Amino acid sequence: MSSTTRLALRLTGLALFLLVWELVGRHLGDALMAPPSAVARELVALAEDDQARATIWQSIAPALVGFAIACAVGMPLGAVMGRSPIWNALLHPWVSTFVVTSVAAIVPILILLIGTGWWFVVAVVVLSSVWYVTLTTYQGAVRIERRWLDVGRSFGASRIRAFRTIMLPALFPYLLAGARIGLTHAIRSMVLAQLFIVSGIGGLLNEAGMDVSTARLLALLVVIMGIGLAASHGLGRVADWLAPWQRGLEPQR
Amino acid sequence: MIRTSFIAWLPVFSIAAGLGLWELIGRLSPPVLFAPASAAFLFLLHQTTTWVLPAAIGHSLLTLATGYTLAAVVALPLGFAMGRVAWVHELLHPVLTGIYAIPPAAFIPFLIVWFGLFAQSRVAIVVIMCFFEMLVITAAGARTIDPRLVDVARSFLAPRRRVIGAVLIPASLPFLFTALRIGLVRAVAGVITAELLLSPANLGKQLLDSAGRFNTAGMLGVIATVAMIGLAAQQLLRWLERHVLRWERP
Known part of the structure; x- marks a missing residue:
């Protein structure tokens, strides 16, 4: 399939989706499903609304801080688990329990423990994404072969040098994959946490849900979609800049 | 030999130590902040003997099964079609990624508008939570089926239906199980999200x-129950996978 056909098909898919949505929207009315034309108008209104813009920006900040903490904790943890059977035996049961535990269940007790402030959202984000970062890094660290490290040792490389020139390049694709999965979960749990305490984006969503028209609600969903896509795109750009050699090496889940 | 058995016992030791730590922190902190493990266990025991907990779990599992089945029935074939047929992939990919x-x-909030606050809405959330996850994994898996396998069947002039039945489906089972497992979790x-954020129900109501x-x-206690349900769901699918995919075992 040539790239022009490919592009044409993609645009057709998008156009068909918008067309069906528009027709269904007109038929059902704004109260049930606002058509894209109404949503677009609402998007413009949202972009001109300084207060809404400020709220959205303020909501993203704790998600990014939480994501950074999750990476700072999860990546070393995963690497240690992958390289040391003892640490792995000690930590793996807990990590694999927490990764399947819905973070929503932990939310009520977190509210009790740390309240509903800024750090609450950070805590929810960390608790939801750190396990994915850890497990993906672990997958990479387990796959580092003994031979590669032995070569370094035979040439008298120091521990730090062996880490920097052998382990880090081998881990990099996995660190990137872990960061990407972690970021997805960070944004998901940010919305979840804010819906729970009705603040930030969650507050906006809740308020829009009370409207007679669903146009504003759908416009907010489009904004959140944009945040998600922009974040994962941005992460890819940062990775390309940090390690140009790894392009296309990212492992499939 | 001693070393390997030592490592094999470490996870058990780790779980015991973790529960011990939970107990200790719970005893030292005021009960309104953090309860010890034993108190949580006694709560669960009490709720079990009065049939409150088993009923809540049962109703939660019913919602789970309905939503999960609905999502899987659509997501797996659609993902398979996206992975195997190029134009379907190009047509649907941009919209679904979005x-x-x-x-x-x-x-x-949107689902509340459509389905209200109760059972229907809960099922809808379950569907949305697992549908796309299963779709993405199935599509990615179906794209990477070794083309040589299909070529062999074609060179023996196998009819289309036989290519699907004898080659594509067995080659797909590993990633289909991955999709089903991650989807179930x-x-x-x-x-849980639905039972907490909509009108509180079942386990979510217990929690709130x-x-x-x-x-x-x-x-x-409820958090521990949720964790156990998640683990059980994952282990169930792992066990099923090991039984069905005998040829994949090392």
Whole structure:
């Protein structure tokens, strides 16, 4: 399939989706499903609304801080688990329990423990994404072969040098994959946490849900979609800049 | 020999130590903040003998099964078609990537408009939580089926139906199981999210009732129950996978 056909098909898919949505929207009315034309108008209104813009920006900040903490904790943890059977035996049961535990269940007790402030959202984000970062890094660290490290040792490389020139390049694709999965979960749990305490984006969503028209609600969903896509795109750009050699090496889940 | 058995016992030791730590922190902190493991266990025991907990779990699992089945029935064939047929992939890929980027929880206000606050809405959230996850994994898996396998069948002039039945389906089982496993874990998360954020029900209601009474033993007990359901769901699919995919075993 040539790239022009490919592009044409993609645009057709998008156009068909918008067309069906528009027709269904007109038929059902704004109260049930606002058509894209109404949503677009609402998007413009949202972009001109300084207060809404400020709220959205303020909501993203704790998600990014939480994501950074999750990476700072999860990546070393995963690497240690992958390289040391003892640490792995000690930590793996807990990590694999927490990764399947819905973070929503932990939310009520977190509210009790740390309240509903800024750090609450950070805590929810960390608790939801750190396990994915850890497990993906672990997958990479387990796959580092003994031979590669032995070569370094035979040439008298120091521990730090062996880490920097052998382990880090081998881990990099996995660190990137872990960061990407972690970021997805960070944004998901940010919305979840804010819906729970009705603040930030969650507050906006809740308020829009009370409207007679669903146009504003759908416009907010489009904004959140944009945040998600922009974040994962941005992460890819940062990775390309940090390690140009790894392009296309990212492992499939 | 001694070393390997030592490592084999470490996870057990780790779980015991973790529970011990939980007990210790719970004993040292005031009960309104954090309850010890034993208190959570006693709460669960009490709820089990009065049939409150088994009924809540049963109803939660019913929601789970309905939503998960609905999602899987659509997601697996659609994902398979996207992975094997190029034009289907190109047509659907941009739209589905966009919708997948929206956090499932953000749909809740919209789902309330459509389905209300009760059972239907809960099922809808479960569907949204696990549908895209299964779709993406199935599509990615179906794209990477070794083309040589299909070529062999074609060179023996196998009819299309036989290519699907004898080659494509067995080659797909590993990633189909991955999709089903990850989807099920997400579905469990979906049930809890729905039961907490819509009108409180079942396990979510237990959790919020405990929170309302500052009963941290109850909250931690329910969290532990949720964790166990998640683990059980994952192990069930792993076990099924090992039984069905005998040829994949090392």
